[in-house]
Amino acid sequence: MISAVPVRDRVSGLASTAELPAYVYDLVELDAHLSAVRAALGDVELYYAVKANPDPELLRVLSPYVDGWEVASGGELAHVRELFPDASIALGGPGKTEKELLSEVTRLHVESPGELRRLLASGHRADVLLRVNLDVPIEGASLAMGGGATPFGMDPEGIAECVAMLEGQDAVRLRGIHAHLASGLDAARLLVLAEAVLTYARGLGVTEINLGGGMAVSYADPDDRFDWRSYGEGLARLRRPGEVLRIEPGRSLTVYCGRYVTQVIDVKRVHGELFAVVAGGTHHLRTPATKGHDQPLVMGAPGEPVTIVGQLCTPKDILARKAPMRLEVGDVVEFTMAGAYAWNISHHDFLMHPKPSFHYLTAR
Numbered sequence: 001m002i003s004a005v006p007v008r009d010r011v012s013g014l015a016s017t018a019e020l021p022a023y024v025y026d027l028v029e030l031d032a033h034l035s036a037v038r039a040a041l042g043d044v045e046l047y048y049a050v051k052a053n054p055d056p057e058l059l060r061v062l063s064p065y066v067d068g069w070e071v072a073s074g075g076e077l078a079h080v081r082e083l084f085p086d087a088s089i090a091l092g093g094p095g096k097t098e099k100e101l102l103s104e105v106t107r108l109h110v111e112s113p114g115e116l117r118r119l120l121a122s123g124h125r126a127d128v129l130l131r132v133n134l135d136v137p138i139e140g141a142s143l144a145m146g147g148g149a150t151p152f153g154m155d156p157e158g159i160a161e162c163v164a165m166l167e168g169q170d171a172v173r174l175r176g177i178h179a180h181l182a183s184g185l186d187a188a189r190l191l192v193l194a195e196a197v198l199t200y201a202r203g204l205g206v207t208e209i210n211l212g213g214g215m216a217v218s219y220a221d222p223d224d225r226f227d228w229r230s231y232g233e234g235l236a237r238l239r240r241p242g243e244v245l246r247i248e249p250g251r252s253l254t255v256y257c258g259r260y261v262t263q264v265i266d267v268k269r270v271h272g273e274l275f276a277v278v279a280g281g282t283h284h285l286r287t288p289a290t291k292g293h294d295q296p297l298v299m300g301a302p303g304e305p306v307t308i309v310g311q312l313c314t315p316k317d318i319l320a321r322k323a324p325m326r327l328e329v330g331d332v333v334e335f336t337m338a339g340a341y342a343w344n345i346s347h348h349d350f351l352m353h354p355k356p357s358f359h360y361l362t363a364r
């Protein structure tokens, strides 16, 4: 039986441990973070990449701070439209269906000459950015969407083909360039890429440039935060009069506000190693499995390293390896950095365990 251990004050949004496992979102922290990011960006337009976390409660906190939303499917588009009927929306993503291509959006990010051909043939009106994959060296990224052969965007030949197709068109208007080349880069590296993208866009004679997202987040060192101020200052230096610069981060905006809180069901030693099995697991918080990291957590009393696993019948259901803390049956375990690419990327239905509960802290 799970004993009733009092939940720490910081998860005060929970009435009792009966609500565990739970996602707890600190909306006060999110608001403060967004306010600092916004202040650092000056005139740079900020869109939020909805795929990082589409939770309506988070989107409502984001809304006053963003100039628009970047959506990657018709589903995300409908979701955002319902919440914010008049908001600016950019639709991107490879493999847009006919229905997606014909949707009414502020900007359509075109991913290939074939996609543009289908759009032109439809007669639909659209304002487009062409997504470029520049052949630039990308170092230190956790994921690369550009800088070589990938299915994302177009190489400069593809862009040239699109530019030629758009000449003399009035239904489909070329507004500028979109680039999202890598994720997990620090401010200095992102500014190097921004300069390359800007140089390229100026060569085409366009003045609207979306530089993408991908601002670094460190799961190994949660206090090592992206330097928004130097990034904002760098973009202000790079920007020329008349140019509109836009970014569309996801993870770096919402990751810090979410926690996944659960409770230890069993502790055991197997072939000498210590394991703590918690309620829930990677079907609720897939991030450590997909990124291959140990999910950061709130440390308890120091103790023999223990590997924290979930309830799934697979050796991949590991949340954190060898955490140096003492855990007993009934203890509450609080994983941090679970506000982006966490619940919404998880395979909830595998094994049919109950879903977590969701809580939103609106006051300290």
Ligand SMILES: *Cc1c(COP(=O)(O)O)cnc(C)c1O
Pocket (backbone or CB within 6 Å): 049, 051, 052, 070, 072, 092, 093, 180, 183, 184, 212, 213, 214, 215, 248, 249, 250, 251, 252
């Ligand atoms: C996923 C994605 C983003 C957001 O990336 P983050 O790493 O979450 O900042 C932005 N733009 C595009 C095109 C994307 O696919």
